[in-house]
Amino acid sequence: GVSTSAALARRPSHTGAELRSAVPLPPPFQVPLPVPAVLKPVGTAGGADRYEITQREAAAEILPGVRTPLWTYEGTFPGPTIESRRGRPVIVTHRNELPVPTVVHLHGGRTRADSDGYPTDLVLPDGWVDGHAHGGHGMHDPRAVVTRRTRDYTFPLDQRPTMLWYHDHRMDFTAPAIWRGLAGLQIVRDDAEEALGLPAGRRELPLMIADRAFADDGSLVYPALDPALRRRPGVREPYLAGVLGDVILVNGAPWPVHEVDAARYRLRILNGSNARHYELEAVTDDGRPLALVQVGADQGLLAAPVTHRRLPMAPAERYDVVVDFSSVPVGGRVRLVNRLGSGRTRDVMAFRVARRVADDSRVPRVLSDDLPVWRRSDAVRVREFSFRAGRMHGGHGWLIGGLPFDPARSDVTVRLDDVEVWRLVADVHHPVHLHLVGFRVLSRGGRPPLPHDAGLKDTISLRPGESAEIITRFDGYRGRYLFHCHNAEHEDMGMMANLEVI
Numbered sequence: 311g312v313s314t315s316a317a318l319a320r321r322p323s324h325t326g327a328e329l330r331s332a333v334p335l336p337p338p339f340q341v342p343l344p345v346p347a348v349l350k351p352v353g354t355a356g357g358a359d360r361y362e363i364t365q366r367e368a369a370a371e372i373l374p375g376v377r378t379p380l381w382t383y384e385g386t387f388p389g390p391t392i393e394s395r396r397g398r399p400v401i402v403t404h405r406n407e408l409p410v411p412t413v414v415h416l417h418g419g420r421t422r423a424d425s426d427g428y429p430t431d432l433v434l435p436d437g438w439v440d441g442h443a444h445g446g447h448g449m450h451d452p453r454a455v456v457t458r459r460t461r462d463y464t465f466p467l468d469q470r471p472t473m474l475w476y477h478d479h480r481m482d483f484t485a486p487a488i489w490r491g492l493a494g495l496q497i498v499r500d501d502a503e504e505a506l507g508l509p510a511g512r513r514e515l516p517l518m519i520a521d522r523a524f525a526d527d528g529s530l531v532y533p534a535l536d537p538a539l540r541r542r543p544g545v546r547e548p549y550l551a552g553v554l555g556d557v558i559l560v561n562g563a564p565w566p567v568h569e570v571d572a573a574r575y576r577l578r579i580l581n582g583s584n585a586r587h588y589e590l591e592a593v594t595d596d597g598r599p600l601a602l603v604q605v606g607a608d609q610g611l612l613a614a615p616v617t618h619r620r621l622p623m624a625p626a627e628r629y630d631v632v633v634d635f636s637s638v639p640v641g642g643r644v645r646l647v648n649r650l651g652s653g654r655t656r657d658v659m660a661f662r663v664a665r666r667v668a669d670d671s672r673v674p675r676v677l678s679d680d681l682p683v684w685r686r687s688d689a690v691r692v693r694e695f696s697f698r699a700g701r702m703h704g705g706h707g708w709l710i711g712g713l714p715f716d717p718a719r720s721d722v723t724v725r726l727d728d729v730e731v732w733r734l735v736a737d738v739h740h741p742v743h744l745h746l747v748g749f750r751v752l753s754r755g756g757r758p759p760l761p762h763d764a765g766l767k768d769t770i771s772l773r774p775g776e777s778a779e780i781i782t783r784f785d786g787y788r789g790r791y792l793f794h795c796h797n798a799e800h801e802d803m804g805m806m807a808n809l810e811v812i
């Protein structure tokens with residue numbers, strides 16, 4: 311239920327101050343866009359693909375001439391991309407060689423609870439003293455399944471094709487772990503989608519957008535990892551609101567540039583930032599906007615394309631977008647800009663048109679016919695949840711229904727296959743994410759959903775003061791799941807709740 315008594319003396323602002331980098335930053339559109347390597351399976355036994363990922367420390371040259379220590383999957387940020395087929399299970403053995411416990415969650419995956427990366431299901435590094443696992447508030451979770459060194463995660467991937475992402479999900483420490491590099495992409499495909507004729511091969515680009523800030527030694531600045539910084543006045547507040555950096559990375563490169571054909575490209579965009587919101591626009595050098603033709607949402611293809619001039623993106627949201635560069639002269643440039651940024655955070659990346667080519671790709675008028683349609687009358691229940699700032703453990707935190715996350719508490723119990731309507735009410739910007747299921751947006755502020763709410767979502771961007779309704783069927787698996795704010799700092803500071811499917 312909604313907390314009615316959350317009297318807040320001092321409500322933190324929703325956008326924290328941006329952390330400033332202390333190293334020289336490169337000019338925009340110089341560094342080539344990297345595309346994360348596709349991970350090779352180590353085996354294909356029993357109709358499943360097996361992978362191994364080592365989580366380890368590594369250094370990368372993110373800014374030219376600057377060495378940045380990272381926490382990585384397989385030594386890179388982003389981690390390697392896993393390419394998978396609908397309905398073909400993937401088993402990933404994660405080996406934790408980092409100095410801290412970790413948890414892996416496949417965001418958007420329809421995964422059994424024991425592989426879903428519950429925040430207390432830790433993988434301890436070798437030599438980690440047990441007691442240290444209880445580093446966070448309320449870590450005493452009798453149901454936690456803790457392993458040492460390795461853990462096998464099984465992903466059935468019996469779901470609509472889309473781009474998922476895997477990232478760390480350790481209780482109270484998710485935000486700094488992602489910030490330091492623990493994020494990668496996983497793409498699910500099927501024959502029906504491939505038959506559509508959307509741009510493919512070189513003309514399909516995954517784009518993980520994330521902001522970061524760099525200290526003078528090249529390391530990533532993160533307030534809570536640096537006690538000296540955290541004690542400085544004015545620094546704890548931005549941490550509470552969410553950590554923002556002054557460098558925009560795409561696939562781990564600062565303001566990169568990518569050479570393209572004068573043709574259609576399919577851009578599979580993830581906002582992998584901890585807290586930064588974007589409003590993306592593609593503009594030519596003479597200021598002409600190119601249409602962003604959305605073909606898919608978080609959970610796969612739309613029924614029909616939706617054309618945007620600007621596309622708002624909250625943390626963890628994915629948009630599958632086709633951009634046609636054929637009207638741009640060879641040598642011309644198209645910048646992807648963030649209308650919400652200012653100064654250097656206004657630029658994201660650029661595309662330089664290199665050659666004219668024949669293009670036989672297309673964007674069909676009908677993209678899919680398998681989107682679930684749930685009517686309000688299908689719902690057996692309407693629940694309401696507030697997402698608000700509040701007091702927790704004697705300090706500021708973020709609460710759902712007036713409570714901070716507690717793994718030992720039961721918050722919401724739903725019956726398998728029930729359809730429910732959830733009404734979500736926000737004080738400031740909160741991107742709300744449900745594990746296990748995709749949902750449709752029914753309404754925003756009592757009005758019909760916005761154009762970018764189309765399709766099947768797993769994360770909804772609640773705007774300040776807004777309430778929205780979503781509808782879903784809790785199908786798939788029974789077990790203990792989660793819903794939470796995907797501003798990663800809000801999530802670490804309490805804004806998460808248990809979702810039990812029985």
Ligand code: C2O
Pocket residue numbers: 415417477479626743745792794796
């Ligand atoms: Cu992207 Cu609970 O996660």
Ligand code: CU
Pocket residue numbers: 708739740741795796797800801805
């Ligand atoms: Cu939030």
